[in-house]
Amino acid sequence: MQLKYLNIVAIGGGHGLGKVLNTFADLGANLTGIVATTDNGGSTGRLRENNQTIAWGDLRNCITHLAQSQLGSKLLNYRFDGGELDKHCLGNLIFFALEQLDVKPVEIMEIVRRLLKIESKLYPMTEQPTDLIGRFANQQIHGEVAIDNQNDMPDSLSLVDNVTAPSRALRAIFNANVVLLGPGSFLTSVMPALLVDDIYRAISESNAKVIFIDNLGVEHGTCQNTSLQSRLDWLQQLRPEMVIDGILSGADANDEGKVELKQAKPVTHIRAELSDAEVYYRHDEKKLRQALTELISSICHPH
Template identity: 45%
Template structure:
């Protein structure tokens, strides 16, 4: 199945964090409005983290990353949106896209409406929806029963958490649920497992929507071991974490990297590594892999 045969699919939803989800969305961007990304909003590092230290806001970094990867290039709007300040001042390290999105929020624009405005400016057809429009952070329990709060601290844990939640609990962005409900394909994107992949699945209404969906659910695994305690998780461990959040086994297909194509009943292997970076999926190859597993019987 060639990737453009995916055009026969009415709706695909991809869920996850910025870098991994952005790569998936970019790979499938030819689908235009048939494609929707539901984006994790819990980051507290870098430019986003500095904004969140001073303001009560969702994390804009992963959303900005997805929009950036979907944007047409080269264009002055994209260059401005991607611009990162440098110099010996308080702007150093801040990303202009994050600041623009937060400024729109301060102008009493819903986060989703702010994203729609940026999509219009950057001529992005694919829908991008925050998992929630309310601020929240991942919160984990370690082996000693102590609470570890915030994305960066969870990623720095030395052992697998015994429990992972959102603090506070938040509602899903209302537009996310009908997108999941009408999806023919749901993709769980690669990324940092506990802090990019899992947070949207910790929102009960999103988990229930996936559970009740008739869509084929595809998990795309990481290319490389992530620099966190999640690196010790096996594929079965990841499936178990996802199943516990969704309260059932909903994963129909799994895409993993290998030098040779091997189409299995559950796990399918494809050569997926980008020519430019060992940690990035090759966009054309990833689109072809998704098309291939979509064509398989569930």
């Protein structure tokens, strides 16, 4: 199958989404990333403590994955050491400063994209600040960091505010042939954008094929004791109208045999050896591209 003729939208957080964007960077303008903006830890969390701003860290991470300029990438990722700016990323500060100058987050991404000669598009899941809330039995846990520190899955997950998605992100979904979810932290990278009602509806109503890319390693914290089946069941309970057309997982994934979903359409599941030679829990880009090409081909053109 010729991937270059497809429009692909990838949804997730920093490292996992960055890997997918790298993998398909040659698609240029036919590739769009929609990035989680609910992080409240690290440099981004410190900026958000006293300011009404979105989380910039994952956007910065993703844009540096796509950057043609190595110096530009290093500059945005530069982390201060010591003093009042200790552990702050320069890119986060630049994006935050532009926002304080009344430049909207979508336009900030467009400015940086042009400066770094990036063809692919990158949008925040929302331009409005918001946080995650997890409901665990009889208590509510506020914020990504606290949710990640729990030992069990929440009963449900939502956003604090009723935020909206950028119109350009929604257009990208409606124009997409394929929507990729993950890899990345299930609750704090993959789920946040799907909690934006506009994005959920756009995916559900579009003609795009939806593919879930599972992590290669076991997640720490909240999802550490969950199977692929249980995570997908949890996703479908929260977002029942979104059909999963394909699943990609590692060859040795502990997904307990066949994954079955409660939906009208069958799901195509491919297991493949996807690990990077040096770091087993990271995807090798060539292997990831080959496996996704096979999966997309089988879903879009079934025999």
